[in-house]
Amino acid sequence: MSKDFSVGSLYAGVGGICLGFKNANFELAWANEYDKNACITYRKNFKHQLIEEDVFNVDIDSLSKVDVLAGGFPCQPFSVAGYRKGFDDHRGNHFFRILDFVDIIRPKVVFLENVKNLKTHDKGTTFKVIENALRERNYSFQSAVLNTKDYGNIPHNRERIFIVAFDKDIYPSAINEFEFPKPEELTKTIHDFLEDNVVEDRYYYREDKYMYNMLQESITSYNTVYQFRRQYVRENKSNVCPTLTANMGTGGHNVPLIKTKEGFRKLTPRECFSFQGFPKKYKLPDISNGQLYKQAGNSVSVPIIERIAHNIIKVLKKEEQ
Numbered sequence: 001m002s003k004d005f006s007v008g009s010l011y012a013g014v015g016g017i018c019l020g021f022k023n024a025n026f027e028l029a030w031a032n033e034y035d036k037n038a039c040i041t042y043r044k045n046f047k048h049q050l051i052e053e054d055v056f057n058v059d060i061d062s063l064s065k066v067d068v069l070a071g072g073f074p075c076q077p078f079s080v081a082g083y084r085k086g087f088d089d090h091r092g093n094h095f096f097r098i099l100d101f102v103d104i105i106r107p108k109v110v111f112l113e114n115v116k117n118l119k120t121h122d123k124g125t126t127f128k129v130i131e132n133a134l135r136e137r138n139y140s141f142q143s144a145v146l147n148t149k150d151y152g153n154i155p156h157n158r159e160r161i162f163i164v165a166f167d168k169d170i171y172p173s174a175i176n177e178f179e180f181p182k183p184e185e186l187t188k189t190i191h192d193f194l195e196d197n198v199v200e201d202r203y204y205y206r207e208d209k210y211m212y213n214m215l216q217e218s219i220t221s222y223n224t225v226y227q228f229r230r231q232y233v234r235e236n237k238s239n240v241c242p243t244l245t246a247n248m249g250t251g252g253h254n255v256p257l258i259k260t261k262e263g264f265r266k267l268t269p270r271e272c273f274s275f276q277g278f279p280k281k282y283k284l285p286d287i288s289n290g291q292l293y294k295q296a297g298n299s300v301s302v303p304i305i306e307r308i309a310h311n312i313i314k315v316l317k318k319e320e321q
Contacts, residue, residue, distance in 0.1 A: 020305025249294025
């Protein structure tokens with residue numbers, strides 16, 4: 001029986017990447033997260049070392065060596081929502097901070113997740129910088145844009161780019177052996193992710209709400225998830241949940257809507273976590289709904305991480321034999 005391979009996670013959030021790797025039988029060594037509310041959620045679900053600290057202040061030499069260094073590094077500078085600032089935004093420098101960890105820890109694998117716009121940002125220059133930096137350190141480089149609804153069996157329209165890089169000194173043929181998951185049929189519907197009997201009035205839009213008439217006209221199906229736009233309500237005709245985003249935590253009407261027999265309501269925080277693939281047993285702390293919505297929107301799709309992690313471990317084990 002081979003040893004468990006270890007993971008260190010940067011920008012761990014509430015633990016989506018960690019959970020995916022844990023489900024694939026990796027050992028979680030340590031994680032780093034700066035957001036205090038995300039740390040509260042993380043600690044409710046994991047027992048290993050969590051360094052609650054700005055990543056730029058972490059003493060890398062004090063960390064244990066890990067086989068996989070993982071990070072869903074801040075995506076706002078690369079996303080449309082972040083106005084496409086890229087490396088000019090100070091948060092864009094987080095990638096270079098990741099390289100500090102790579103240089104000192106020298107993991108066997110570097111695993112990164114980001115918004116799909118990363119690939120086209122600044123006419124592809126940003127992505128090329130990332131690729132070249134890893135190649136210069138003698139890592140292989142493979143990337144893929146995967147959508148949760150096509151690769152995670154969850155009806156959630158969420159495209160993200162994933163980067164997997166193996167240390168070529170140890171895994172010279174990884175580029176030929178590692179492959180991203182294949183698409184799989186979507187067999188689940190939104191009803192598999194909705195809670196029964198949501199009774200709290202704060203989730204509902206009642207007749208006294210100014211937008212009730214618009215909702216009544218626009219939200220007609222029980223089988224899909226809707227988005228409120230400033231002047232209209234948008235139906236997702238493919239019967240999937242629209243991309244959940246961190247701005248759900250800012251209030252207003254950013255949380256997607258559904259029609260139930262009890263009326264029109266927004267998704268609950270638990271439902272948003274479910275659409276990211278977190279199991280019902282995943283504990284949500286007693287913090288504000290705004291924080292929980294933000295955490296769900298900032299997180300990753302756990303099943304996709306798990307599938308990629310399984311494929312990573314195949315290569316690691318093969319080279320061990």
